[in-house]
Amino acid sequence: MATADDNLSVVIGAGGTGGHIYPGLAVADALRRAVPHAVISFIGTERGLETRLIPDAGYRLHTVDMIPFDSSLGARRYLLPADLLRSGRQAQRVIEEQGAHVVVGMGGYPSAPAVLGARMARRPVLVHESNAVPGRANRFAATLTPHLALAFDRTREHLPARTALRAETVGMPLVSDVAGLDRGGRAALRGEARRWFGVPESTRLVLFNGGSLGAARLTEAALQLASRWRGRPDVQLVIKTGPGALEQVRARLATEGGDRVATAVGYLDRMDLAYAAADVMVCRAGSATVAELSSVGVPAVLVPYPHAPHDHQTHNARVLSDAGAGLLLPDGEATGDRLAGLIEPLFADPARLAAMSTAAAPGTHALAADLMAAWALRLAGRAPANPFSFQAVERNHA
Numbered sequence: 001m002a003t004a005d006d007n008l009s010v011v012i013g014a015g016g017t018g019g020h021i022y023p024g025l026a027v028a029d030a031l032r033r034a035v036p037h038a039v040i041s042f043i044g045t046e047r048g049l050e051t052r053l054i055p056d057a058g059y060r061l062h063t064v065d066m067i068p069f070d071s072s073l074g075a076r077r078y079l080l081p082a083d084l085l086r087s088g089r090q091a092q093r094v095i096e097e098q099g100a101h102v103v104v105g106m107g108g109y110p111s112a113p114a115v116l117g118a119r120m121a122r123r124p125v126l127v128h129e130s131n132a133v134p135g136r137a138n139r140f141a142a143t144l145t146p147h148l149a150l151a152f153d154r155t156r157e158h159l160p161a162r163t164a165l166r167a168e169t170v171g172m173p174l175v176s177d178v179a180g181l182d183r184g185g186r187a188a189l190r191g192e193a194r195r196w197f198g199v200p201e202s203t204r205l206v207l208f209n210g211g212s213l214g215a216a217r218l219t220e221a222a223l224q225l226a227s228r229w230r231g232r233p234d235v236q237l238v239i240k241t242g243p244g245a246l247e248q249v250r251a252r253l254a255t256e257g258g259d260r261v262a263t264a265v266g267y268l269d270r271m272d273l274a275y276a277a278a279d280v281m282v283c284r285a286g287s288a289t290v291a292e293l294s295s296v297g298v299p300a301v302l303v304p305y306p307h308a309p310h311d312h313q314t315h316n317a318r319v320l321s322d323a324g325a326g327l328l329l330p331d332g333e334a335t336g337d338r339l340a341g342l343i344e345p346l347f348a349d350p351a352r353l354a355a356m357s358t359a360a361a362p363g364t365h366a367l368a369a370d371l372m373a374a375w376a377l378r379l380a381g382r383a384p385a386n387p388f389s390f391q392a393v394e395r396n397h398a
Helices: 018-034 051-054 069-098 109-121 136-141 154-157 162-166 183-195 215-228 243-256 271-277 286-296 309-321 336-347 350-359 365-379 387-396
Strands: 007-012 039-044 060-063 102-105 125-129 148-150 204-209 235-241 262-265 280-283 300-302 326-328
Touching: 007 018, 007 109, 007 326, 018 039, 018 051, 018 183, 018 387, 039 051, 039 069, 039 109, 051 060, 051 204, 069 109, 102 109, 102 365, 109 125, 109 136, 109 162, 125 136, 125 326, 125 365, 148 154, 148 365, 154 309, 183 271, 204 215, 204 271, 215 243, 215 262, 215 280, 215 336, 243 262, 271 280, 271 286, 280 336, 286 309, 286 365, 300 309, 309 326
Parallel strands: 007 039, 007 102, 039 060, 102 125, 125 148, 204 235, 204 280, 235 262, 280 300, 300 326
Antiparallel strands: none
16 A cells, blocks of 8 residues: 555545535645645636635636536536536546546535546545535436545435445534634634624624625625614624625615624635624525534524525524524525514523534534545545544444
8 A cells, every 4th residue: 555655646526616615625625634745636617616715725726617407507408418528528637637546526516527537537536415415416426436425414314225325424524713613612712703803792793694605685684684783782793795795785784774783794704703703693504504503503593595406405404403503494584573583582591592502413524524535545545644534434434
């Protein structure tokens, strides 16, 4: 067997939304920690956030031509097999040029060409499914490799029996600043986080997080709530709008008086501080968000995106709501008045709020990036520098 000091090349397929990209970056960073001189690159497309996030993180991005696995494509969906074959061949060339020893697919349609390309190039493939209900891309990818990792154990309920038997639950790979923010770390960071947001400890902070690009429904509900609460001295809202809506939201807050209790930001650069500062989060139910909330223990009102394939965000949200760590609010009911009816009783009952913080099982999310890296290294015939991670994966496969 080669050693971890030998040259190692890994290609990761990830793109589209932050929910696939950030876990891919977490795995890349874990691989880099294990094998500092490893050559790690990504395959994605030109249309997703990967064009910014991956180069900004210091990794090379190769792009292929691939259209989404989306029923809204109309007649163009009949071109999907040809598009996938073409993009798979493009990915195969990248994989062979990079001399990849292993390919990791993080789900979402941009990863499908990487998985197919790896199969064509006869390279081992590890696929990660992040949602409670598998997406179309990973349903396809799981037919091409025996190595399937899950973020949530309940995903097995939505897999064919034979696939479920060989899948391993490793958790959701989290970026390092959030992975290191366990519940004790959240408490220790709270004072610094509150100063960062300019919120005194005596004030309850509600954080609205609509995902990588924001969510219009959540932003509108936040504006309504800010207007309703504008005379309250004991609450503060931080609204992540996404960059496109920021100025419009700030103008509405000023016009309606909501700026007395609310601040709008286009992006949250320090999610560790956001989680440490927040008393309640109002958010979509993307898999990464649900995993982060489970790990750090922030009570949440979860508003699943209603058009997600297979309604997977509702299934994701139930990971928290079934445990008593979150409240599930349908998208059509997400108004300021409805949110007030859910959040105000929590603020009036500190014991219930504290119980929600501890209700969700943290799982292995904080270790998942290292577990994925160790599994990939095993497939590549490399012995990882961190034996604990490697042994953990070996135990899972015993």
